Amino acid sequence: MFALLLITLALSSLDLTAQEYHLSANDNLQKTLDNSQNGDVITLTTGTYLGNFIISKQISLRGAKGETAIIDAQGKGHALVLKNSHITIANLTIVNWGDDLTEQNSGIYSHEKINNELATHLLIKNNKLSGDGFGIWLNHVTNAEISGNTVSGNTKLRSADRGNGIQVANVTHSHVFNNETYNTRDGIYVISSQNNLIEQNTMHHLRYGVHYMYSYDNTVKNNTAYNTRAGFALMSSRRLTITGNTTTNSQDYGFLMNFITQSTFSYNHVKDVWTKPENKVLGRDGKGLFIYNSGYNIIKHNSIDTAEIGIHLTAGSENVEIFGNSFINNPTQVKYVSNKKQEWSKEGKGNYWSNYLGWDMDNNGIGDTIFEPNDGIDKLVWQYPEMKMIMDSPAILILRWVQRQFPVLKPPGVKDSFPLMSAPSLSKDPQADTSLAVSTSTATLNKTSPHNSAQPVNSASLKE
Known part of the structure; x- marks a missing residue:
């Protein structure tokens, strides 16, 4: 009991000594950061604060409500470096940090363990x-929240020469939500x-x-x-839950899955x-789902809709x-590039195919004939793409007819034994709200998606 009393008194003493500073652009921000104590709040009023600032105390650095406080790194290094835990960065405009990707130049940078x-x-x-x-770089961090931020890049640079909007490495039990990243x-x-949760972010004009x-x-x-x-490009990972996401107007892939399991x-x-x-x-065709060397997954x-190739599986998937x-x-x-059979249905329920020509005599919503999306001709075309020029020729049509009449000639592939007659209503995943919990202490912001307030961006900004 006595020890608990001492701890309570210590915490009360810390709260009593915490101060709030209101600075203008004429004040020495770095000196104030150096002289601050844990628990202090530093509020910046409208103005431009030039420099590369280091935060080594457990403080809050924020812009004044309704004002525009700009941290300008003047084209070099990091704008803000965080060197402690329990730091809050809020309501700031951060610009013009360095472009050296080898040195990991960032707007907000936390890299070292404490x-x-x-x-x-x-x-x-x-x-x-x-x-x-x-934009934001976190390494060796746990229980972090990154929310409500907007990160934009420099369209004058090639895409490969720009940094990522938000980068997290060796991060656990953290929540990244309601951010917008582009260019x-x-x-x-x-x-x-x-053990992280990434949700309700809007991302556009990117690789x-x-x-x-x-x-x-x-x-x-x-x-x-x-x-x-x-x-979404998902590589060399396992036990991911990917649900309720939307991707439109992709050049190469909706979802790319490379060595994804479980x-x-x-x-x-x-x-x-x-x-x-x-x-x-x-060989470069737009693929809705591209699954490479990935097994033991559930896709349901x-x-x-409207991809050059709906789903492409290869390399042991x-x-x-x-x-x-x-x-x-x-x-x-x-x-489907493989010589093994695959059944794409479960417990009497398959998939909906817009080009399925079967029938449903018992009106149970399930087609009465099996759907097989590929035949031997398709596999020949994959192997010899120049055959596309003769796909509608009488010879090809005859070959397809022969395969239908003599199924023994058809190579193994994908089969849907219970094709759906109509597209199911893809309502919200009932398990989505009970997905991975993170140990952050804050709740998801209830606000309009940042996508709705974004300014139009020139689609040509994504340079090769």
């Missing part, structure tokens, strides 16, 4: 960042991070909207990506994945459950 422990409880909220390098390289880049590498047990839900090369993809919407004519080369209740999906208006519904 006393050999992960930095904890960093709150980065409602900031506007615009610059050449990385950077990737919108949100996640590497070597576990990849969300990019995952070597990360486990994360949830990505209800995000929106558009005008990208790939809406993961669930559900209630996602993919629309308009089409490689631009000027970028067309042999997704909609893939087997032991996958695929059911309840809608494949709509895709010239090639399935490209």
Whole structure:
């Protein structure tokens, strides 16, 4: 009891000594940061604060409500470096940090452990960042919140020469939500991070909207990506929950899955994945879902609409459950490069195919004939793309007829034994609200998506 009393008195003493500073652009911000104590609040009024600032105390740095406080790094280094836990950065405009990606130049940068422990409880909220390098960079952090921020890149640079909008590495139990990223390289880049929740972010005019590498047990839900090369690029990760996301107007992929295992993809919407004519080369087609070397996954209740190839599986992508999906208006519904059979239905429920020509005599909503999206001719075309020139010739039509009459000649591939007669209503995943919990102490912001307030962006800004 006595020890508890001492702790309570110590905390009360800390609260009593905490101060709030109101600074103008004429004041020495770095000196105030150096002289501050844990718990202090530094509020910046309208003006431009020039420099590369280091925060080593557990403080809050924020812009005054209704005013515009600008942190200008003057084209070099990091704008703000965080070197402690329990730091809040809020309501600031941060611009003009460096462009050296090797040095990880960033608008907000936290990279080092604190006393050999992960930095904890960093709150980065409602900031506007615009610059050449990385927007927000967190490494070795736990229990962080990144919310309500807008990060934009420099369209004068090639996409590969820009930093990512939000980059998290070795981050755990954190929440990234309601942010907008555009004109950077990737919108949100996640590497070597576990047990995080990424939701309700808007990402556009990028290479990849969300990019995952070597990360486990994360949830990505209800995000929106558009005008990208790939809406979501997920690589070398496992036990991901990907649900309720939307991607439109991608050049190459809606979802790219490379070496993804033990993961669930559900209630996602993919629309308009089409490689631009000027970028067309042999084998480069827009793919709604591209699944490479990925097994033991569940793909259910997704909609893939108007992609050059609806779903492409290759390189050992087997032991996958695929059911309840809608494949709509895709010239090639399935490209399956393998010699093993796959059944794409579960418990008497298959998928909806917009080009299915079967019938439903008992009116149970399930087609009475099996749907097989590919035949031997398709596989020949994949192997010899120049055959596309003769696809409608009498010889090809005869070959297809022979295969239908003598199924023994048909090579193994995808079969849907219970095709759906109509596209199912892809309502919200009932498990979405009970997905991965993170140990942050703040709730999701209740506000309009940043997409709605974004200024129009020139789609030509994504340079090769």
